[in-house]
Amino acid sequence: MTYVPLHCNQCEAAMNPYCPINFNQKTTRCCICGNTFPLPPNYAQHIQPNKLPYEFMEQSTTMEYKSGPKGGNYFYSYLFVVDINIEEKELAAIRE
Numbered sequence: 001m002t003y004v005p006l007h008c009n010q011c012e013a014a015m016n017p018y019c020p021i022n023f024n025q026k027t028t029r030c031c032i033c034g035n036t037f038p039l040p041p042n043y044a045q046h047i048q049p050n051k052l053p054y055e056f057m058e059q060s061t062t063m064e065y066k067s068g069p070k071g072g073n074y075f076y077s078y079l080f081v082v083d084i085n086i087e088e089k090e091l092a093a094i095r096e
């Protein structure tokens with residue numbers, strides 16, 4: 001994506017498909033810390049259940065953002081989230 005990700009205003013987590021949206025109140029709830037906050041106006045104006053920003057779409061579990069000053073260096077970071085509520089042999093396999 002060529003725009004800055006939408007962050008939680010409490011914990012700074014990037015919004016994603018696991019953050020539910022209240023379409024009536026134009027808010028979202030951070031799936032990391034549970035904070036509910038209003039969507040910025042550019043999101044709130046156009047958001048509908050069938051017209052979601054890419055980061056909220058079900059298939060957008062992996063997003064790559066390019067952000068930073070124009071012409072500047074970009075800093076990439078990757079966050080891997082692992083559900084550890086899996087069988088021990090599967091957990092052992094991903095540790096390798």
Ligand SMILES: [Zn+2]
Binds near residue numbers: 011030031
């Ligand atoms: Zn948060």
